[in-house]
Amino acid sequence: NAGVTQTPKFRILKIGQSMTLQCTQDMNHNYMYWYRQDPGMGLKLIYYSVGAGITDKGEVPNGYNVSRSTTEDFPLRLELAAPSQTSVYFCASSPLGTAIQYFGAGTRLSVL
Amino acid sequence: KNQVEQSPQSLIILEGKNCTLQCNYTVSPFSNLRWYKQDTGRGPVSLTIMTFSENTKSNGRYTATLDADTKQSSLHITASQLSDSASYICVVSGLKTSYDKVIFGPGTSLSVIP
Numbered sequence: 001n002a003g004v005t006q007t008p009k010f011r012i013l014k015i016g017q018s019m020t021l022q023c024t025q026d027m028n029h030n031y032m033y034w035y036r037q038d039p040g041m042g043l044k045l046i047y048y049s050v051g052a053g054i055t056d057k058g059e060v061p062n063g064y065n066v067s068r069s070t071t072e073d074f075p076l077r078l079e080l081a082a083p084s085q086t087s088v089y090f091c092a093s094s095p096l097g098t099a100i101q102y103f104g105a106g107t108r109l110s111v112l
Numbered sequence: 113k114n115q116v117e118q119s120p121q122s123l124i125i126l127e128g129k130n131c132t133l134q135c136n137y138t139v140s141p142f143s144n145l146r147w148y149k150q151d152t153g154r155g156p157v158s159l160t161i162m163t164f165s166e167n168t169k170s171n172g173r174y175t176a177t178l179d180a181d182t183k184q185s186s187l188h189i190t191a192s193q194l195s196d197s198a199s200y201i202c203v204v205s206g207l208k209t210s211y212d213k214v215i216f217g218p219g220t221s222l223s224v225i226p
Contacts (some may be wrong), residue, residue: 004155035216042116042201042216043156091157099144100204103155 002026006104013111021076021107023061023091031094032074033058033101034066036087043090049074069096081111114139116204116217124223129192133220135202139213143205146168147176147187150199150219159187159200192224 003082007022025032030051035043045058049068063085065077074093088108093100113214116137125131137145144163148156150160160176168177173190189196201221206213 040218042218044216045214082226099146100158100161101156103157105153105155 004091004093004102004104006107008107010108014110015081017081018079021089023074023104024072025093028071029093030096033092034076035090037086037090082110086111115203115216116215118202118217118220120220123223123226125192126162127192127224127226128142131189131192133187133200135217137183137204139204139206141206145178145185146203148201148203153162156201158205197222197224
């Protein structure tokens with residue numbers, strides 16, 4: 001009964017480093033999303049995917065990249081980390097035909 | 113500009129009391145409105161979802177209402193419990209097939225105290 005699993009839970013990066021945030025779901029959902037949540041702000045969409053091999057930019061894609069080689073996995077890549085990328089990152093998925101999204105527990109990232 | 117505003121920003125109530133949280137939106141066209149509960153350190157969890165034709169939707173002690181004409185929604189919590197302490201997020205979707213046209217409100221932080 002795992003749902004959406006994100007790893008790691010916490011990470012500290014130095015400016016200029018790179019890392020990949022992992023996200024996997026076991027519900028066979030077509031749609032997957034990456035959001036960032038900053039204090040006092042609503043979640044902002046970074047990238048989304050409507051199926052394996054298909055990805056598209058959201059509202060705030062700069063500095064990030066994604067891939068979707070399988071239905072289950074949707075990793076988010078940060079290249080050349082910047083302090084502005086300090087945030088909590090949430091991965092979500094949703095099945096075909098419904099707007100309800102299922103969220104992971106989040107990854108708290110600090111770039112120093 | 114598509115926006116979702118929530119009020120109050122934060123709220124403290126005594127255990128057992130009722131409360132109502134507000135959501136105003138300017139998203140157009142409108143497809144659906146969702147309320148999520150987000151516990152500290154967790155991801156949001158869906159409470160209710162309403163389309164433009166629905167006026168009210170209940171989930172246990174949570175009741176959401178929607179007035180699509182005035183673009184307002186409310187979430188009413190009855191007989192609050194300590195476990196209701198969380199952030200409540202209003203989410204409005206635009207065109208049904210535009211997955212990026214989903215606007216999240218900033219949330220209302222609710223604290224239920226004994």
